[in-house]
Amino acid sequence: MSEKKYWNEELETMPREELEKCQLEDLKEIINFAYENAPYYKRSFDEAGVRPEDIHELSDIQKLPYIDKKTQRDTQGVGSFLGELCAVPEEDVIFISTSSGSTGVPTMSPFTKKDFDEFQDTESRWFWQVGMRPKDRYVHALNFSLYVGGPDVIGAQNLGALCIWGGTLPSERLLFVLKTYQPTIIWTSPSYAWYLGETAIKNGIDPKKDLSIKKIIVAGELGGSIDSTRKAIEELWGAEVYDFYGLSDIFGACAAMCEAKDGLHIAENHILVETVDIHTGEILKPGEIGELVFTTLRKHARPLIRFRTGDIGWIDNTPCSCGRTHGRIHISGRKDDMFIVSAVNVFPSDIEAVVRELGGITGEYLIRIFEKDYTCKYAVEIERNNDNPETDEEISAKVSAALKARIGVKPSAVIVHPDGGLNTRSEHKSRRIIDERGQTYNI
Ligand SMILES: [Zn+2]
Numbered sequence: 001m002s003e004k005k006y007w008n009e010e011l012e013t014m015p016r017e018e019l020e021k022c023q024l025e026d027l028k029e030i031i032n033f034a035y036e037n038a039p040y041y042k043r044s045f046d047e048a049g050v051r052p053e054d055i056h057e058l059s060d061i062q063k064l065p066y067i068d069k070k071t072q073r074d075t076q077g078v079g080s081f082l083g084e085l086c087a088v089p090e091e092d093v094i095f096i097s098t099s100s101g102s103t104g105v106p107t108m109s110p111f112t113k114k115d116f117d118e119f120q121d122t123e124s125r126w127f128w129q130v131g132m133r134p135k136d137r138y139v140h141a142l143n144f145s146l147y148v149g150g151p152d153v154i155g156a157q158n159l160g161a162l163c164i165w166g167g168t169l170p171s172e173r174l175l176f177v178l179k180t181y182q183p184t185i186i187w188t189s190p191s192y193a194w195y196l197g198e199t200a201i202k203n204g205i206d207p208k209k210d211l212s213i214k215k216i217i218v219a220g221e222l223g224g225s226i227d228s229t230r231k232a233i234e235e236l237w238g239a240e241v242y243d244f245y246g247l248s249d250i251f252g253a254c255a256a257m258c259e260a261k262d263g264l265h266i267a268e269n270h271i272l273v274e275t276v277d278i279h280t281g282e283i284l285k286p287g288e289i290g291e292l293v294f295t296t297l298r299k300h301a302r303p304l305i306r307f308r309t310g311d312i313g314w315i316d317n318t319p320c321s322c323g324r325t326h327g328r329i330h331i332s333g334r335k336d337d338m339f340i341v342s343a344v345n346v347f348p349s350d351i352e353a354v355v356r357e358l359g360g361i362t363g364e365y366l367i368r369i370f371e372k373d374y375t376c377k378y379a380v381e382i383e384r385n386n387d388n389p390e391t392d393e394e395i396s397a398k399v400s401a402a403l404k405a406r407i408g409v410k411p412s413a414v415i416v417h418p419d420g421g422l423n424t425r426s427e428h429k430s431r432r433i434i435d436e437r438g439q440t441y442n443i
Helices: 016-037 039-048 058-063 069-075 113-129 152-159 171-181 190-202 227-237 348-357 392-407
Strands: 093-098 108-112 137-140 162-164 185-188 215-218 240-245 264-266 271-276 290-296 307-316 328-334 339-341 344-346 361-372 375-384 413-417 433-435
Touching: 016 039, 016 058, 016 290, 058 271, 093 113, 108 113, 113 152, 137 152, 137 171, 152 162, 171 190, 185 190, 190 215, 190 227, 190 240, 215 227, 227 240, 227 348, 240 264, 271 307, 328 348, 339 375, 344 348, 348 361, 348 375, 348 392, 375 392, 392 413
Parallel strands: 137 162, 137 185, 185 215, 215 240, 361 433, 375 413
Antiparallel strands: 093 108, 264 328, 271 290, 290 307, 307 328, 339 344, 361 375
């Protein structure tokens, strides 16, 4: 049984025409259900002059209005505890998670029993996809408090793996768990995977020899999709790293890498993906970069119809070498983190990719975004390796040229610190962007 390649072969390798036929059926059903049961959708579809029976093909979704985080906030708690986007009575809801609230009031995401079971089946599928099998020991080192990624551990248990609910243990205790129980797979954030590996070494533990971690799942930050960052973590641990992508509004992981590590397969049986131009809202074709817009096809507690995720990326529907037919998404970053320098869209992930692949520096970085002469500029601070014979000026020039080559616009400055001088290493999400626009900054 553990020899099968796919968690659900029929679903994961379904020809695209058939997959799209299933999507259309579910789309019609969920649009109708949302219209009949969620006060917000009834109102917004009526205002747009669209009725559920106007949906005949997948592209008809373009007739419907978008929603976003603001829609969620504005309707939350209105009319009922769960609010106007919710389409079931509260007694049918068995679980809510909430967003972190890092960009405003936290939004809550409700699940019916069926929503939750399908969520966990999807998570089992991702775990299986990265090679988890019942013989594996798995440490779920994600926050359990309110966070939608917490319950994903149930997906690993349903698969049959031995699960250790690590949560956000302090590093020393987590290293004790890794050393004593010798788990084979762990899920954490990319910056924490890096921090934990370095902490292990400082404590005399060689992650490659003294621990048994063979696979690291990362999510919550972009690092797993940045080749140089992913390879640096793989090298540190002697393990394979796979990126997962989740949304507090949908599932702990909505999409996941396979062994090809070329984008993340998205659960297209649950999510219909569109990409739209961030400024005009114009619909883009696969391969074109824009904001990802998700429609949940099967979540009944709170259907999300044309939800603007705030994440920038592109869709790839070409066949993958792993045999799965579900499309892949490539994420460039958050719309909120993008900044524009000399008419070029700059993502912090592009800067990270450069800083992590150059030799002679530690890979730590800080980005400062500021205004000078009424135009947006950026500066990058990095750390040199202690054994690097180059001068600070040489390092600065090298990094600056590499940034110009990748991004197209040079930073105003590259400031070089000694190893450890940046103080960006952290147990939690690292703060690496300082936006000083609107303030005076002399450089
Ligand atoms: Zn694949």
